[in-house]
Amino acid sequence: MRTSLVLTLLFFCSCNGISLVLARSMRTDEGTVLLSIKKGLIDSSDYLKDWELDVKGWRNELVYCNWTGVFCNSNGVVEKLDLSNMNLTGRISDDIEKLRSLSVFNVSFNGFSTSLPKSMSNLTLLRQLDVSQNNFVGGFPTGLGSAVGLAFINASSNNFSGFLPEDLGNVTSLESLDFRGSYFEGSIPSSYKNLQKLKFLGLSGNNLTGRIPGMLGQLSSLETIILGYNEFEGEIPRELGDLTNLQYLDLAVGNLSSKIPAELGKLKKLNTVYLYSNRFEGEIPSEIGNITSLVILDLSQNRLSGEIPASISELKSLKLLNLMSNRLTGQVPMGLGELPELQVLELWNNSLIGHLPTNLGQNSPLQWLDVSSNSLTGEIPANLCSSSNLTKLILFNNAFSGPIPIGLSTCLSLVRVRLQNNFISGTIPPGFGKLGKLQRLELANNTLTGEIPDDIASSMSLSFIDLSRNHFQSSLPSSILSIPDLQSFLVSNNELKGEIPDQFQDCPALSLLDLSDNQLSGTIPASIASCKKLVKLNLQNNQFTGEIPRAISTMPTLSILDLSNNSLNGFIPDNIGSSPALETLNLSYNRLEGPVPTNGILKTINPDDLAGNAGLCGGALPPCSNSTAVSLSRRRVHIKHIVIGWLVGIHHCLLLELCYLLGDGCTKIGTSMEVA
Structure with a gap:
């Protein structure tokens, strides 16, 4: 008996020794594996700077358990690797499979643009996998169906392609499956009917086709279905009405058709329904009013007809009702005014x-x-x-x-x-x-x-x-054009009177000004040229007088200018045709005169846009006659004499003022002027 006890003790010690050696070996290997994984990563933000095993580190075999993102169990074995939100790129090494005890792997919110390694299928102890918010390409690794404890997969917002992995139908422990926002094609695998614990199914934003399978109605644990933004066709399976735990249903933006099934009215926990942008037709089922938990109902952009069911007025929790762009008739139910939320x-x-x-x-x-x-x-x-x-x-x-x-x-x-x-x-x-x-x-x-x-x-x-x-x-309020953020001001086709407020120096954002078809009068303020962002100016059909301000020609963004049907006179500014952005110009039916400039837009202007100005000639209009030229020359001389006379008058006024101030000295100044 003593001999047997001794042999037993020796065997136990031997096994413990072997286990200790194996554990130490495993720990040492995992540190090496992590360094191998790091080699494949591009860590531009240096989040993994503490991933190092120096000589001192090798003495402490568990040093890697303290590395950023690494979590070990009590035996020093890596169970969780969380590298999310670290601005990482590069590739995930095939050596990831050597972390045999890994149960949580998270590399979400990074910049990976390679494919996921196929070796991930060997991580049979995985419970959570999150590779979302990256740019992973290629097919999603098959083989994860053997990870019988897998409960959570999030691969959303990537560039995966190919078919949905069918073997995931074997993971009966799966509670959340999120493949939204990639390029998966084909149909929903029939094997997914085995996912009886599935609560979240997100497949929206892919290229999936075919019909929505009725077998989804057998997944009694489902709380959220998000299948929108695909190319599904056909009708909504009536079997979805059996999902008594369903709270969120999104089938928006697809090719779904036929009627909305009345069976949806059985879903007492449903709070959100998005069916917009499909081809649903027929009437909105009155049974919708039985979903008393409903908060959001969006059936917009379909082909629904008939009246809005009065039963919707019973949805006392409803916060959003969107029925726009359909073929609905009849009256708006009065009860909608009673909805408290x-x-x-x-x-x-x-x-x-x-x-x-x-x-x-x-x-x-x-x-x-x-x-x-x-x-x-x-x-x-x-x-x-x-x-x-x-x-x-x-x-x-x-x-x-x-x-x-x-x-x-x-x-x-x-x-x-x-x-x-x-x-x-x-x-x-x-x-x-x-x-x-x-x-x-x-x-x-x-x-x-x-x-x-x-x-x-x-x-x-x-x-x-x-x-x-x-x-x-x-009249226009005096500072109406001084509103600091004003971009567009339109008051055409009214009976407004008075002048344009001269407040244009304060119009930094104005791009469209339409005062046409009123009874506005006075001159066009030259300060309008200070509107550096003005694109369209329409003053037609008013009673404006005076000349066209020359400063308008310098406006950098003015593309459309319509001054037609007023009483403007004088010459067309000779530089208006070369305005930087001008594309449309209408000066018809005014009292303009003189030769039409032949630069820029005025070279090709439609004569109709100059019609009704008897004094205009040349350019796009018939040539000016000799008498017109002589008359214009005399007018210019006359204007010159007026200007000279005005300057002389001012000069004499200044002298008189000076005389008054100097008194007797004025005689000397006057004498000197006579001598001069």
Whole structure:
């Protein structure tokens, strides 16, 4: 018995010794493996500078466990390698397979642009693999199906190609599979029906084709499906209605067609649905109203028809409803105004009629309302900005009538107001100029009257103002063109009177100025030339007089200049044709005279753009007659005499002033002048 005990002890010690040797050998090998991996990397930011094994380091066999990104277990064996966000490039060495106990491998958010080594398939103990946010190319390594404990794969945002790895269907422990944003092709492998623990499936942004397989409806653990931005076709499988844990469904941007299945109404946990930019048709199923957890519903840019189901008004958690660019008809359900969480409502480009809910925005934090390009009527709801969250109000191309609600002009959150092409009447309520975030104010083609409020001129944020095609009768506010960020100002086709405010020295951003078809008068201010970014200037059909300012010829970006149908006189500035950017010039129907310059654009100008000026000749028009030349010569002499006389007059005035100051000395000055 004693002999047996001794033999047992000897055997145990022998095995322990062998294990110790093997462990030490394994640890030493792993340090070497890590250095081999480092050789393949380009570490431009020097994150891995501590990856070194000097003589001293070899005495401490576990030194590599303290290296950046390396994590060991209690036996000194590498289990986790996290090299994420280190600006690494180069390649992943095939020696990665020698880290036999590796369970976590993360190289996300780097700049790798090579292929992943096939040897990764030998890492059978992997539980998490993250190679996302790189530029990896080639096929995704096959063989990882043997890593039976693998739970997490993120390979999103790369340039992988080929087919989805079919053997991953063997990894029944998989909970998250993310292959978004690459160039995978083909269909979803049927083997994926085995992934009963899968909660996240992300395949969007690839080149996948075929139909969405109905077998996905068997993956009862699924919480998120993201398959959009592919080329899937056919209908949505009705089996998806069996995914009782589904919370997020994204099938946007594809070639899906047919009707939206009513079975989706069974998904009580669903909070987000993106089906936009497909070819769905038919009516929106009323069963959508049963998904009481729904927060986001986007069915835009399809071929949906019929009315908006009133049942959507039951979605009390709904924050975003986007049905734009479909073929919807009928009225907007009044119940939408009762949704307490609604922030975004987009219904534009349909054929909707009737009124908007009168309490829209009154009971919700409404931020964005776009119902443009429909046939909606009635007045604009008065309380759209009750929560002071409204940023964008877009109602153009409808038949709204009545006044602009006063509450809008005090809505400090507004960024855009686009109400053009309606029948809105009354005056612009004061206050829009005091809205510090307002960038666009578009009220064109309505029946507005009265004055342009002076406070608009005090705005520090407006960049686009379009008040054209209304019935404004006032003059322009004196500093309207001094708004610091103003890029476009359009007030054409009104009844504006008075002169152009001479404030152009303060228009650093102005690129478009359209004052055409009004009753403006006076001269064109020469200071307009200080608008260095002005591209288009349209002053046609007004009552401007005087000469064309010569300074206009020096404007560096002016491309379109229309001064037609005014009462401008004098000569065409001889350098206007050589303006740096001028492409379109119309001076017709004024009182201009003299020879047309023959430089630049005036060489090829259409005679119609000079018509209606009886005194013009030469260039693109018939040649000037001798009598015209003599008349012009006499006029130049006359102008010269006027200038000389003006200078002499000034000279005498100065002398008289001097005489007054000097008293008796004036006689001497006068005598000396006579002698001279």
